[in-house]
Amino acid sequence: MxxxxxxxxxxxxxxxxxxxxxxxxxxxxxxxxxxxxxxxxxxxxxxxxxxxxxxxxxxxxxxxxxxxxxxxxxxxxxxxxxxxxxxxxxxxxxxxSVPVDERLPAPEHVPWESMDREVIKHKVAEAIEELSVDQREVVLLRQRGVPFKEIAEIQDVSINTVLGRMHYAVKRLQKELGEYR
CATH class of the missing domain: 1.10.1740.10 (RNA polymerase sigma factor, region 2, helix turn helix motif)
Known part of the structure; x- marks a missing residue:
């Protein structure tokens, strides 16, 4: 505002x-x-x-x-x-879901510095798409700066549930995107 x-x-x-x-x-x-x-x-x-x-x-x-x-x-x-x-x-x-043929192929052990930013953004977006709806929602709202307390209100769950969803989402994203670290 x-x-x-x-x-x-x-x-x-x-x-x-x-x-x-x-x-x-x-x-x-x-x-x-x-x-x-x-x-x-x-x-x-x-x-x-x-x-x-x-x-x-x-x-x-x-x-x-x-x-x-x-x-x-x-x-x-x-x-x-x-x-x-x-x-x-x-x-x-x-x-x-997005058809498989529309997705970019996974690069083979290419270092982070030399990868094209668009490919990385696409891989992150794909990884986020693969999260459960609840986990994806927590990640997307946090990206927008929404506090965990408000996310809990939006999802009508406890703050601990939201924190758990974020924890498991981060773990899964780390696993999926580990090669890009």
Missing amino acids: SKGSVPDGQLMKRCREGDTSAFDTLYGRYRLQLFSYLNRLLPGQTAVVDDLFQETWIKVLKNVESYTDKERFLSWAFRIAHNVAIDHIRRNSRRE
Whole structure:
């Protein structure tokens, strides 16, 4: 939020009063973060992500009364996006993934310094895709600087569960990406 901009809590209050421009401001402020979050949570599913993104914002608008100033708007919106994504995953238990032929081949013992940055980014993204949805979500939210306490609220689990998910995600990523250290 830049200096002089209206705080999220005030915008939500105005949304409750029917001010559509307040909603437009929140949408403009956070749309990229929420879209990116859903896109990374469900990689390779662009059409699904578009639908879930719209569903998330519809639920934000429908649930404007349940928002309290005690929580950050973005954490609250991430929780809604999380629930929308989890509901989708439960409905479609078979996870669609990127076809194998679209993935880059694994390099053979190439030193870190000489590797192309794009290849490394791709390998990291692939490794993150292979995590469980819960672990992937923790990693992605931490990448965005969301505190563990807020991640626990978003996932509706204890902070210890979130810390455990992060621990196992890091272990798995270290195992998968060990050759790039």
